[in-house]
Amino acid sequence: MVDQQWAVERLQQFVSKIEQMSELYRTIHTIGSDRFEADAIEREISELEDELCQLEPAVQIIMDAVDPELKDYQRFDPDHSVLAGGLSWTERWLPARRAALRAVGLHTVGLEAKRRMQVDSGRDSGASGIEGLEGADFELVWPRQLFVREGEALLAHAGQGFEQQCEWLLTEAFAGSAAVDALNTSGTFSEAWGTDLPDSRPRGPREFLSRLVQGADRLREASVRTPYWSQRRRAIAPSMIDMATVAREFVRIVGSFRTNGYFDREFPKICVDDHETVFVDGSDVLQQMLGIPNLHWPLRADQLLEIEDALFDVIEALHDLVARPRARYFHSYGGCGWHYSQFAIEPARALYRWRVNQLLDRSDLGLRLADEGEDVGRLVAVTDDARADLVSRLTSRPPDRITDRVRHGIALFRARAATEHDKRSAILTLAGILEERRQLLKDNLVKKDEGALFDIANNFALRHQDLKQQRDYDPAFLDWIFWWYLATVELSDHLLSRPTS
Known part of the structure; x- marks a missing residue:
């Protein structure tokens, strides 16, 4: 049996050095390998790799004692192929990191976590086991x-690469x-340590994700925090942000989506090894969609403010272009970076609307992206919660002749x-529906209301335009x-759905 303290210390060192290496590679990818600072970082990486190679024999002894299959690193990364020049650093060490973490079978590698597990093994850890x-x-x-x-979609189509796709979902x-x-x-x-994990704990990535999805109602959603002490004492109301701030924050949000590959379906990434993919200029695509010449991609906040309505046009256009990559892999050669695939449009648009609407709700613009209806993804005027709920109820019904008109x-x-x-045309559309239901309304409403x-509709210059019409009222x-x-349309729907006596 392997000594527990010695084993945990070696695994902890092993994982820590891999994570240091990963951070250094990310730094090089950010600053560029041609910068003078990159030479010093590459020397650090080389030293870390030497230290990992020295640790590896001990780590493999530990893994063999726990589960002989663990030391077969490639088993945990089946999607990575061996390149002509050998394994990339991600193919070499990231599967090893996962195997090392699995060998301990804990959320954190260390004796204190092991002690907690032994204490908790005698009590119920909840329905999810997490x-x-x-x-x-x-x-x-994300919205819950x-x-x-997305978790259910991943579980329903689980196959090769499931663990990597699951890790990407949780990262996002x-x-x-x-x-x-x-x-x-x-x-x-944990059998090598002499104690089994509690029966309620997940037995692998698929079961882990399944339980996490089932227990999603317990997850905390990001929310606006309570104001800080001095703000509470002075009772300062949060100020609404102006259009310039909206533009800056919007560019930052789009940058986050771009970094995570949400525009790679429309603007494909050019790989250093790929000499066939045609470069797609985002500026050209936006110009074709919006008719705005010389629009920069990546976006610039100052330009969005200089051109009339450019900010609003771009907000709507990018909603139509986003797609969530459900899979990715890292290509380290030449600082190429992440490659994304398996794009899904609907979840990306839902996330985009959610994030942009969070921003717009903090502004004084009085606009947000519609979440449902014929104009989904288009900027619409903000209403109070009660009217927003009314719109949501009526537009979320199954399509039919009436729902389409509504x-x-x-x-x-x-x-x-x-x-x-x-607005007059919109009112006439609804008036037409009510006209078809006039007898129903006569039978169920007070006569004066009907x-x-x-x-x-008939006497206030809506349906008719003759001289008898009353026109001198405020458009409000x-x-x-x-x-x-x-x-009243919703009321008539309820009346129609009542069982007949």
Whole structure:
């Protein structure tokens, strides 16, 4: 039997050095291998690799004592092929890191974590078998339902490369590294230490993700924190950000999506080994979509502010271009970096709307991206929660002749640049639906209410334009008429759905 303290210390050193190497490679990739600082970093990498090679025999002895299959590193990275010049550093050491973490079978490598496991083995660790789900270490930076949908999609189509895809999902969806660390140590390899893991703990990546998805209602979602002490004492209300700040923050959000490969489907990455892929200039694509010449890609905040409506146009256009890569692999040769694949459009658009709307909600622009309806992904005027819920209920119904007309009316009315004429057209669309249900409304409403509905449509320059029409009212009343009609459409839906006596 391997001495526990000696084994854990060696594994801890091994994992730590691999992570140091990974950080150094990321630094080179960021600054460029042609910078003078890169020479010193490459020397550090070479020294770390020598130290890892010296540690490796001891680590393999430990792995052989725990589970003989663990020392077969390539088993944990089946998607990586052997390059002509030998294994890349990611193919050589990242599978070794995962194997080392699995050998301990804990979220953190160390004796204190081992002691905690032994203490916890006698008590129930919860339905999911994953500790700390409610804490800050497992805080989502995605909408909860989006994480659940993507987790379920990954589990439903699990195949070769599942563990790498799962690690990428957790890297994106969670604020910290706790979820990824827990994934990499899921399973039980503790027999060599003399204590089995509790039966409730996940027995591998697939079961780990399945339990994490099932326990998603316990995960904390990122939220606006309580103001700091002096702000609370002075009762300072959060100030709304202006358009210039929105532009800067939007460019930062787009940069994050770009770094994570969300635009690689439309603007493919050119690999250093690929001499056939045609370069696609993002500026050209945006110019074709929007008619804005010389628009920079990557984006520049100052340019988005200089050109009239450019910011709003680009916000809408990029919604149509994003796609989430569900798989990736790292190509270290020539500083090439990450390559992304298996693109999914709908989850990317949902995440894009969520992040951009979080930004817009902090601004004084009074706009947000529509989440449903005919105008999904387009900027619309902000309403209060009650009216937003009404729109959501009516637009999320299965498509049919009435629902399509309702969606069209809503899209006309709430468009960012909606004119008075557009709003009148939206009201007439709803009035047409109510006209078809007039007998239903007569039978169920007070007579004066039913009469008022159609009196407004017929006598206030909406449906007719003759001399008898009343026109001297503020256009603001169009908002009141629209929401009244829309609520009445929903009311008539409920009346139609009641069982007949």
